[in-house]
Amino acid sequence: xxxxxxxxxxxxxxxxxxxxxxxxxxxxxxxxxxxxxxxxxxxxxxxxxxxxxxxxxxxxxxxxxxxxxxxxxxxxxxxxxxxxxxxxxxxxxxxxxxxxxxxxxxxxxxxxxxxxxxxxxxxxxxxxxxxxxxxxxxxxxxxxxxxxxxxxxxxxxxxxxxxxxxxxxxxxxxxxxxxxxxxxxxxxxxxxxxxxxxxxxxxxxxxxxxxxxxxxxxxxxxxxxxxxxxxxxxxxxxxxxxxxxxxxxxxxxxxx
Amino acid sequence: xxxxxxxxxxxxxxxxxxxxxxxxxxxxxxxxxxxxxxxxxxxxxxxxxxxxxxxxxxxxxxxxxxxxxxxxxxxxxxxxxxxxxxxxxxxxxxxxxxxxxxxxxxxxxxxxxxxxxxxxxxxxxxxxxxxxxxxxxxxxxxxxxxxxxxxxxxxxxxxxxxxxxxxxxxxxxxxxxxxxxxxxxxxxxxxxxxxxxxxxxxxxxxxxxxxxxxxxxxxxxxxxxxxxxxxxxxxxxxxxxxxxxxxxxxxxxxxxxxxxxxxxxxxxxxxxxxxxxxxxxxxxxxxxxxxxxxxxxxxxxxxxxxxxxxxxxxxxxxxxxxxxxxxxxxxxxxxxxxxxxxxxxxxxxxxxxxxxxxxxxxxxxxxxxxxxxxx
Numbered sequence: 001x002x003x004x005x006x007x008x009x010x011x012x013x014x015x016x017x018x019x020x021x022x023x024x025x026x027x028x029x030x031x032x033x034x035x036x037x038x039x040x041x042x043x044x045x046x047x048x049x050x051x052x053x054x055x056x057x058x059x060x061x062x063x064x065x066x067x068x069x070x071x072x073x074x075x076x077x078x079x080x081x082x083x084x085x086x087x088x089x090x091x092x093x094x095x096x097x098x099x100x101x102x103x104x105x106x107x108x109x110x111x112x113x114x115x116x117x118x119x120x121x122x123x124x125x126x127x128x129x130x131x132x133x134x135x136x137x138x139x140x141x142x143x144x145x146x147x148x149x150x151x152x153x154x155x156x157x158x159x160x161x162x163x164x165x166x167x168x169x170x171x172x173x174x175x176x177x178x179x180x181x182x183x184x185x186x187x188x189x190x191x192x193x194x195x196x197x198x199x200x201x202x203x204x205x206x207x208x209x210x211x212x213x214x215x216x217x218x219x220x221x222x223x224x225x226x227x228x229x230x231x232x233x234x235x236x237x238x239x240x241x242x243x244x245x246x247x248x249x250x251x252x253x254x255x256x
Numbered sequence: 257x258x259x260x261x262x263x264x265x266x267x268x269x270x271x272x273x274x275x276x277x278x279x280x281x282x283x284x285x286x287x288x289x290x291x292x293x294x295x296x297x298x299x300x301x302x303x304x305x306x307x308x309x310x311x312x313x314x315x316x317x318x319x320x321x322x323x324x325x326x327x328x329x330x331x332x333x334x335x336x337x338x339x340x341x342x343x344x345x346x347x348x349x350x351x352x353x354x355x356x357x358x359x360x361x362x363x364x365x366x367x368x369x370x371x372x373x374x375x376x377x378x379x380x381x382x383x384x385x386x387x388x389x390x391x392x393x394x395x396x397x398x399x400x401x402x403x404x405x406x407x408x409x410x411x412x413x414x415x416x417x418x419x420x421x422x423x424x425x426x427x428x429x430x431x432x433x434x435x436x437x438x439x440x441x442x443x444x445x446x447x448x449x450x451x452x453x454x455x456x457x458x459x460x461x462x463x464x465x466x467x468x469x470x471x472x473x474x475x476x477x478x479x480x481x482x483x484x485x486x487x488x489x490x491x492x493x494x495x496x497x498x499x500x501x502x503x504x505x506x507x508x509x510x511x512x513x514x515x516x517x518x519x520x521x522x523x524x525x526x527x528x529x530x531x532x533x534x535x536x537x538x539x540x541x542x543x544x545x546x547x548x549x550x551x552x553x554x555x556x557x558x559x560x561x562x563x564x565x566x567x568x569x570x571x572x573x574x575x576x577x578x579x580x581x582x583x584x585x586x587x588x589x590x591x592x593x594x595x596x597x598x599x600x601x602x603x604x605x606x607x608x609x610x611x612x613x614x615x616x617x618x619x620x621x622x623x624x625x626x627x628x629x630x631x
Contacts, residue, residue, distance in 0.1 A: 014476045016426035016427065090419045110418065198299075
């Protein structure tokens with residue numbers, strides 16, 4: 001590690017900002033061996049790049065379209081060898097306080113060469129920031145869920161998710177195409193994406209946009225319950241007794 | 257460009273008779289007065305309505321005639337001292353009364369004393385209204401209004417400043433010429449942002465500023481931002497509050513362009529229609545913007561309040577969201593000369609001589625008021 005150059009990826013949606021960072025990194029290269037492995041315009045592009053070209057450090061802007069820097073950092077943790085992430089930001093607002101409090105590294109734009117160099121020197125000793133700390137940052141809700149499959153990170157756009165079902169250790173993500181296994185907690189997902197999903201059962205969140213309607217079913221014992229009908233998939237989901245009010249509330253919404 | 261005339265704060269000022277707000281207030285006050293008189297004159301409650309109908313039959317033509325004369329005389333009145341102006345208004349009231357009642361008498365003889373009674377009513381109304389406008393001007397005294405205007409001075413997002421500096425830094429090595437232009441644009445922009453922005457400026461200056469601002473944004477955003485200027489029929493000499501458009505364009509870029517990686521267009525349409533300057537700004541609307549969408553209301557409310565302080569009821573700002581676009585429509589009176597008005601704020605008035613560029617089909621909100629001849 002000490003001998004091999006530091007592999008750096010630059011992520012920013014603004015071309016001049018990327019060019020500037022490249023120039024500064026070139027200046028730093030005299031003092032510290034480093035290699036710029038690429039540039040990306042937003043988080044999603046960065047993740048794609050990193051799947052094939054691993055990096056030691058990702059310098060990423062925070063506010064970007066498609067996928068912001070904080071969400072990128074969360075998905076990067078699922079890579080087999082997560083890189084260190086240092087955020088770059090142009091404004092000093094309360095947002096920055098959260099970085100301070102959680103001791104998350106960031107650089108203020110315009111970045112000074114000396115500041116960048118001392119940050120680069122620290123990288124080999126730094127560990128990737130934990131999910132818990134990243135969750136403390138004031139960021140917008142994630143736009144993707146990420147799962148690891150054969151040591152690759154697969155992104156599942158949230159709008160494709162039909163339902164999330166907790167099963168033993170894992171959560172099953174169901175899209176109209178297929179299923180994915182996710183290692184997260186259903187309760188945390190519910191708090192993070194409360195507006196998008198509705199809990200229909202103790203172990204199940206259904207996407208509001210995918211709910212087509214409800215159907216009353218009577219089983220052999222004569223017990224009646226409701227089933228959720230979903231767009232894009234053939235199976236239905238049972239509504240638990242405790243969540244019956246959902247049928248009434250959503251029914252009213254769809255009727256209106 | 258006419259020199260800016262600062263109003264002396266303590267001298268009573270005549271109201272601006274071409275200001276819609278002033279005219280509305282006069283109409284309401286006089287009609288209320290007439291209704292009160294009718295009620296008082298009625299021998300019993302049931303006759304009050306008849307009295308009122310009869311009174312309005314006299315008051316309305318009388319009032320409209322006086323207002324029409326004052327509207328026409330407004331450019332001269334505005335230059336007069338208060339006492340002189342008040343005397344002229346009183347004289348107009350008496351002469352208009354004579355004309356109206358002369359005509360009525362010729363049609364159907366009026367009972368003796370009618371003329372005198374109505375002239376008295378008119379003069380009392382004039383005195384009352386001048387006193388009212390004087391009080392109102394004092395309440396909205398320039399000191400207070402200017403303090404409010406100063407507090408409302410548009411603020412640029414720090415985000416923009418630092419990103420721009422960063423963009424300029426990125427150009428210094430590769431394209432020093434472009435870096436120079438960018439720094440010059442920034443200097444101009446910040447000069448306007450930091451100066452005292454209480455006085456109105458010509459629209460063409462505001463447009464130049466907006467062009468410089470958008471140049472800087474283009475530097476950062478590249479192909480993602482397309483700007484569509486439609487200013488061929490813009491009245492460049494029209495006076496507008498400084499930074500009327502720039503904060504709204506900043507919003508358009510911040511909310512409409514930055515949150516998406518697909519290119520978008522911000523369009524600016526400025527034109528003159530029936531004595532009013534219209535500005536229509538449009539940007540793509542991204543429904544899923546998350547936190548990026550907060551804070552939009554502030555710039556809008558700020559511009560709206562500054563428009564109200566300068567133009568009272570004669571200006572408006574409306575915003576509209578459609579499926580995929582966000583639109584702001586500003587309408588202000590076309591004025592090229594600065595004077596003072598009833599509100600005491602440094603507002604504008606003046607002749608509206610230019611040939612009208614009538615663009616039918618454009619959204620155009622107008623208030624139809626009796627006695628207010630179209631510009």
